Amino acid sequence: MVVLEPMTEAEFERSVEEGIRRFAKEAVRRGYLREDSALATSRAEFAELLPQGRGTAGRVFAVVRESSGGRRVGETWYRLFSKGGKAHVWVDWIAIDPEFRRRGFGSEVLELIGREGARTGAEELGLNVFADNPEAVAFYQKLGFRVTSQHLARPIDPTRRPA
Numbered sequence: 001m002v003v004l005e006p007m008t009e010a011e012f013e014r015s016v017e018e019g020i021r022r023f024a025k026e027a028v029r030r031g032y033l034r035e036d037s038a039l040a041t042s043r044a045e046f047a048e049l050l051p052q053g054r055g056t057a058g059r060v061f062a063v064v065r066e067s068s069g070g071r072r073v074g075e076t077w078y079r080l081f082s083k084g085g086k087a088h089v090w091v092d093w094i095a096i097d098p099e100f101r102r103r104g105f106g107s108e109v110l111e112l113i114g115r116e117g118a119r120t121g122a123e124e125l126g127l128n129v130f131a132d133n134p135e136a137v138a139f140y141q142k143l144g145f146r147v148t149s150q151h152l153a154r155p156i157d158p159t160r161r162p163a
């Protein structure tokens with residue numbers, strides 16, 4: 001059993017720093033950012049995304065703890081907001097620390113977030129996942145998530161001419 005506990009400022013700062021580095025590394029690997037400027041770009045994007053840091057409206061930054069003993073087992077970032085007259089809940093990030101994976105903690109976290117969303121009137125839980133993260137894809141599929149939109153990309157061949 002787990003509980004979601006709001007991050008302290010120190011926990012939040014560490015989590016953001018890790019997020020900035022992870023995003024930069026992934027963006028370089030995917031060919032979206034250049035290596036020499038990726039970290040600065042990632043830092044700027046996070047600053048824009050979280051103008052009031054931990055206090056940015058509608059966002060929740062939580063540490064996942066075992067209910068018995070209080071050990072940290074992971075973390076999550078999610079949003080509760082209203083748009084188009086409807087309540088929404090969106091998971092920006094969920095991670096269970098490697099030594100605690102495959103024990104049902106990740107499933108419980110999404111269950112708790114879903115229930116919190118339901119209390120605000122949300123009818124579904126949304127999130128993005130990269131197709132090249134098969135562990136996460138398997139996890140979401142197991143929990144009943146289905147594809148509702150797809151981001152497509154293909155390399156551009158400059159020598160290709162329209163038919």
Ligand SMILES: CC(C)(COP(=O)(O)OP(=O)(O)OC[C@H]1O[C@@H](n2cnc3c(N)ncnc32)[C@H](O)[C@@H]1OP(=O)(O)O)[C@@H](O)C(=O)NCCC(=O)NCCS
Nearest residue numbers: 094095096101102103104105106107129135136138139142
């Ligand atoms: C994805 C993640 C959050 C799952 O957390 P978890 O606590 O290990 O997940 P659970 O134990 O609740 O798994 C529930 C089910 O999901 C599926 N699943 C979870 N991890 C899986 C894996 N690595 N490979 C295949 N299936 C997996 C299984 O069906 C599992 O049930 P089972 O263990 O009885 O077979 C965790 O692997 C993680 O933190 N990954 C790194 C960060 C990340 O990629 N986050 C997602 C960003 S979109």
